[in-house]
Amino acid sequence: MRIASLLVLAACGTELPPPPDVSGYPELPSDPQRAGDPAKGYDYLVNGGYITCGIPRSAYDQVVGPADPGISGRTGANASLPYDFSAAMSKEGVPVVSANCLTCHAGSINGQLVVGLGAADRNFTSDQMASYVDAAGSIITDPTEKAEWQRFDDRIHAIAPYTKTLTIGVNSADSLTAALMAHRDPATLAWLDQPRLDAPMIVAPVDVPPWWRMQKKHVMFYTAAGRGDHARIEMAASLLCTDSVDEARAIDAAFVDVRAWIETLQAPKWPFAIDQALAARGKPVFEKTCSRCHGTYGDSPTYPNLLIPVDVVATDPLLATGTAEFSPDFVQWFAQSFWGETSHLDPQPGYVAPPLDGIWATAPFFHNGSVPTLEGVLDSSKRPTYWVRTSYDSTDFDPVAVGWNFTAITHGQAMEPTQTARVKIYDTTLDGYHNTGHPFGDALSSDDRRAVIEYLKSL
Numbered sequence: 001m002r003i004a005s006l007l008v009l010a011a012c013g014t015e016l017p018p019p020p021d022v023s024g025y026p027e028l029p030s031d032p033q034r035a036g037d038p039a040k041g042y043d044y045l046v047n048g049g050y051i052t053c054g055i056p057r058s059a060y061d062q063v064v065g066p067a068d069p070g071i072s073g074r075t076g077a078n079a080s081l082p083y084d085f086s087a088a089m090s091k092e093g094v095p096v097v098s099a100n101c102l103t104c105h106a107g108s109i110n111g112q113l114v115v116g117l118g119a120a121d122r123n124f125t126s127d128q129m130a131s132y133v134d135a136a137g138s139i140i141t142d143p144t145e146k147a148e149w150q151r152f153d154d155r156i157h158a159i160a161p162y163t164k165t166l167t168i169g170v171n172s173a174d175s176l177t178a179a180l181m182a183h184r185d186p187a188t189l190a191w192l193d194q195p196r197l198d199a200p201m202i203v204a205p206v207d208v209p210p211w212w213r214m215q216k217k218h219v220m221f222y223t224a225a226g227r228g229d230h231a232r233i234e235m236a237a238s239l240l241c242t243d244s245v246d247e248a249r250a251i252d253a254a255f256v257d258v259r260a261w262i263e264t265l266q267a268p269k270w271p272f273a274i275d276q277a278l279a280a281r282g283k284p285v286f287e288k289t290c291s292r293c294h295g296t297y298g299d300s301p302t303y304p305n306l307l308i309p310v311d312v313v314a315t316d317p318l319l320a321t322g323t324a325e326f327s328p329d330f331v332q333w334f335a336q337s338f339w340g341e342t343s344h345l346d347p348q349p350g351y352v353a354p355p356l357d358g359i360w361a362t363a364p365f366f367h368n369g370s371v372p373t374l375e376g377v378l379d380s381s382k383r384p385t386y387w388v389r390t391s392y393d394s395t396d397f398d399p400v401a402v403g404w405n406f407t408a409i410t411h412g413q414a415m416e417p418t419q420t421a422r423v424k425i426y427d428t429t430l431d432g433y434h435n436t437g438h439p440f441g442d443a444l445s446s447d448d449r450r451a452v453i454e455y456l457k458s459l
Ligand code: HEC
Pocket: 100, 101, 102, 103, 104, 105, 171, 172, 173, 174, 176, 206, 207, 208, 209, 210, 211, 213, 214, 217, 219, 220, 221, 222, 223, 234, 235, 236, 237, 238, 258, 262
């Protein structure tokens, strides 16, 4: 209804269409959070042993060897590990190495690694991780280390079938979490070799959101599912290894500080020149057309914390139908578990209109990463049906359309014979991968659209 009236107005002339009426959508509620120490939080994030299973360190060192972490503040056993791996001590006293939050929550833009930016180049299309862990196993001889490796290898193989995406860059964390919940008793958190729930096979592809949004957002996740205590929800990545409530409680205590650090994060600044006159022209257009949903920016910013129903925003509906960890059995598991003490999942049939701070750095766009540039977000006729990133180098960036350089191709994944080439194609005809909706920029003139893009660079 609202979209239809927008389009009718667009056809009538150059007057700006009225912004969609959002008065019917209530502000998402803000829940109290525990206070923490941000400096301690960063230290725990990059040095803490919150993933307590993994590849024994001795085998890791033989297979991979030392590396420059690429981020500041790494100490002790972490000083020679890349930023996306952390050292920990297993319950049996074996030093282990495992992937950490930054595997998904650190990304590069214009050649700079930014902690908190979603990684837009990770490959979840194959069982790479499982074969990597298998390879490490073949060189372990010590029986205690072998047992520790086996524990990790079993878990990686249990979840591998549920976490495959169809294209490089999108993330399967929501399905990964569901697969881990399926393999745990909610009351004791004990690992179950046989899953007690059917882990969903449909993987909703998700573009990892940047952490700096949490300063403004009342709720976590695209579908507003993350409610209550955020620190508790954030430590859910420990589900891979944490086998008891006592162990979980100790990690939770440190995550109070991690959450506090995440909420201090600022978006990175646009690194190139901005046409200030053009951006100044874009500001009132943005405020008239976009602010009701996305807020205002500058000295006294506002952010309305709105959830827009999926039939209104009309982007891909799969995630908003409540898939993976957001389907009813898993929402219930969460409520009955250690997590349910202070937090809960309440997924909605819609998407949060996100704060747009640092939006320039976060391509591709929408919750499923289906649109490679801001130009495409604002003009749906410019969205490619099938596209391939020109490279995964973060300097291969288009500062005019604002997003990744891409090649639009004429066929989808089904027509591509090799798996290697297939997974490079973002095919928007696949379920979960559609690039429809969000028509709110379509009615603008091309001059106004250019001005809004220039303004967005300044946020
Ligand atoms: C395997 C990839 C992966 C790992 C590892 C991971 N995350 Fe995430 N994270 C995601 C994805 C994907 C989302 C968005 C999910 C959604 O909204 O449906 C997300 C969402 C979040 C959000 C909410 C952001 C928002 O705007 O709502 C926070 C905060 C967060 N993660 C923190 C963490 C922390 C802290 C860790 C480590 C303990 C971690 N994540 C580990 C992939 C990951």
